[in-house]
Amino acid sequence: MISARWLRIFILTFFCLLLFVTACASNPPSRYSQIQKETTRRGAPPAVVKTAEQGSTFNKFFPGSTGTYNVIPAQEKKGFAEYKVNKDGKTVAMLSISDTLSVPAAAAKYKNSTEVLANYPIIDQGNTATGLLISDRYQVKVLSRDPSFTRDDRVAWLQKFDLRGLAKLESTTASSNVPQSLKIPVNSNSAPKLPRVLSPQPAT
Structure with a gap:
């Protein structure tokens, strides 16, 4: 009788300890924390290259x-x-300039451009964004946030940027950082013919 009683106590104590240890055990790292650890480990590529423009x-x-x-x-x-870009208290578009040194694939897309605007290759990115590339490096993009802001509006707003001023940021050092395979020889005699040249137009 006494033995059976102590056996029950031992079993209850064992299960209590088991539950306690299980509850206190550290959870395995999630796949997100693992990805973060891998991307921040020593030697991982930086999100933005040091030579990118401020x-x-x-x-x-x-x-x-x-x-x-x-x-x-x-x-x-x-x-x-x-x-x-706000109109009547509503955001109708977003304007951006980015340095593609950190994202070479963004510049590579312009190699297939069939249009030029102000002598720069221009492409549509989906149905809501239009961008152009300056000096094989700086991407100027307009994104529609409202259906009323059309593709024609995006092209017109691209022309409102100081494109010539932005082109002057290009330097010998910056140019050398752009892989030769990504450079777009728009102004060279060997450049592919771009059949459609967009004419300047006012924003509506």
């Missing part, structure tokens, strides 16, 4: 407010700057 450098090349459109700063970081 985002603040791009601010002076953005268009200002005009008519019923208000242009407002939205985001700025190394290699990137973004502004909102």
Whole structure:
């Protein structure tokens, strides 16, 4: 009788200890924490290359407010700057300039461009974004946030940027950082013929 009683106590104690140890055991790392660990480990590629232009450098090349459109700063970081275009209190478009040194694939897309605007290759990115590439490096993009802001509006707003000023940022050092395979010889005699040249047009 006494033995059976002590056996029950022992079993209950064992299960209590088992539950306690299980509850205190550390949970295995999630796949997200593992990815974070891998991407931040020593030797992992940086998100933005050191030679990328500072985002603040791009601010002076953005268009200002005009008519019923208000242009407002939205985001700025190394290699990137973004502004909102508001109309009647609603964001209808986003404007951005990015340094593609950190994302070479972004520049590579322009190799297949069939249009030029102000002598720069231009492409549509989906149904809501239009961009152009300057000096094989700086991507200027307009993104529609409202159906009323059409493709024609995006092209018109691309022309409002100080494209010539942005092109002057290109230097010998910067040019050498761009892989030869990504350079787009738009102005050379060996350049592929781009059949459609977009003419300047006012924003609506």
